[in-house]
Amino acid sequence: MKKILIIAPAWVGDMVMAQTLFKLLKGHYPMASLHILAPAWTAAVAQKMPEISHAHILPLGHGVLGLKDRWRIGRALRSEQYDMAIVLPNSWKSALIPWVAGIAKRRGFKGEMRFGLLNDIRVLDKQKYPLMIERFMALGLKKNAVLSKPYPYPSLVGDATVAAQLKQQLGLSGDKPVVAFCPGAEYGPAKRWPTQYYGELALQLHDLGYAVWLMGSKKDEILADEIIKVAPMACHNVCGRTDLNQAVDLLSTVSAVVTNDSGLMHVAAALDKPMVAIYGSSSTAFTPPLSDHVAIVELSLPCRPCFKRECPLGHLNCLKQITPSHVLQSLQKLMAEVL
Numbered sequence: 001m002k003k004i005l006i007i008a009p010a011w012v013g014d015m016v017m018a019q020t021l022f023k024l025l026k027g028h029y030p031m032a033s034l035h036i037l038a039p040a041w042t043a044a045v046a047q048k049m050p051e052i053s054h055a056h057i058l059p060l061g062h063g064v065l066g067l068k069d070r071w072r073i074g075r076a077l078r079s080e081q082y083d084m085a086i087v088l089p090n091s092w093k094s095a096l097i098p099w100v101a102g103i104a105k106r107r108g109f110k111g112e113m114r115f116g117l118l119n120d121i122r123v124l125d126k127q128k129y130p131l132m133i134e135r136f137m138a139l140g141l142k143k144n145a146v147l148s149k150p151y152p153y154p155s156l157v158g159d160a161t162v163a164a165q166l167k168q169q170l171g172l173s174g175d176k177p178v179v180a181f182c183p184g185a186e187y188g189p190a191k192r193w194p195t196q197y198y199g200e201l202a203l204q205l206h207d208l209g210y211a212v213w214l215m216g217s218k219k220d221e222i223l224a225d226e227i228i229k230v231a232p233m234a235c236h237n238v239c240g241r242t243d244l245n246q247a248v249d250l251l252s253t254v255s256a257v258v259t260n261d262s263g264l265m266h267v268a269a270a271l272d273k274p275m276v277a278i279y280g281s282s283s284t285a286f287t288p289p290l291s292d293h294v295a296i297v298e299l300s301l302p303c304r305p306c307f308k309r310e311c312p313l314g315h316l317n318c319l320k321q322i323t324p325s326h327v328l329q330s331l332q333k334l335m336a337e338v339l
Contacts, residue, residue, distance in 0.1 A: 199230020
């Protein structure tokens with residue numbers, strides 16, 4: 001035992017949380033060879049996980065069916081002779097490749113008419129497993145087995161040498177402690193704290209002697225530009241100037257992080273950075289940041305959590321009523337506890 005293929009999530013944060021499953025599998029089967037199949041953007045995170053032996057790239061975007069591509073990939077994977085596949089997404093299409101690959105045991109939760117494609121089907125008990133990591137880890141155990149606590153946390157390790165090179169290339173000086181801002185959230189605006197507030201917080205941190213790095217993907221450049229308009233002298237824009245691997249390396253060097261509920265939030269938690277996580281439409285009850293050094297900032301409003309991409313009421317009070325001063329106080333208290 002064993003050679004296992006894991007059909008991995010297509011969201012960065014979910015991939016980080018899936019490391020709890022990888023750790024569980026290696027704990028039960030130390031000699032197992034774990035491979036993943038994932039889009040390039042989440043496979044990049046797995047390169048920082050020592051549990052993963054190899055990553056196969058799925059060249060398809062979010063929501064793309066791509067039957068011909070999936071059939072071709074499945075046929076190509078037959079030569080790997082996997083003992084088992086674990087399918088983390090609940091879609092029909094995600095279960096197709098292990099079936100085409102002829103993998104003897106194909107495990108996943110019941111969903112989207114996957115009978116036949118999966119032959120070790122589990123029925124998800126959402127009351128028993130409220131957390132996403134619990135649902136992932138349950139697929140690494142035999143039926144009716146009990147998850148053992150405490151749960152393993154994801155743990156990524158940045159490359160200090162690469163980070164030093166990146167700082168030089170990007171013109172990031174090292175003479176001040178750094179607070180990284182992650183102002184994006186791929187899911188939608190209802191998870192994004194206002195850029196005006198990020199800018200105001202950057203000015204406050206600048207006055208306290210901190211440098212501020214704005215981090216995210218190329219899609220987040222417009223958010224970074226809005227923040228820089230508020231605080232032009234306080235921020236260094238790194239959005240879109242690194243790949244995800246490099247972002248991990250840079251985040252591993254900062255003093256603290258302020259972030260929305262996003263993929264980079266989970267990356268920063270896995271790097272065990274002191275972090276203020278700002279929650280709007282979402283909730284910590286399902287996908288909390290897995291770290292002991294996190295301050296959650298959220299409001300108790302009757303309309304949240306709604307889990308919508310955009311505010312259905314049009315006011316976005318769940319985020320607009322969280323002030324920069326509130327976030328700064330949480331950050332200072334957290335850093336005093338950690339340092």
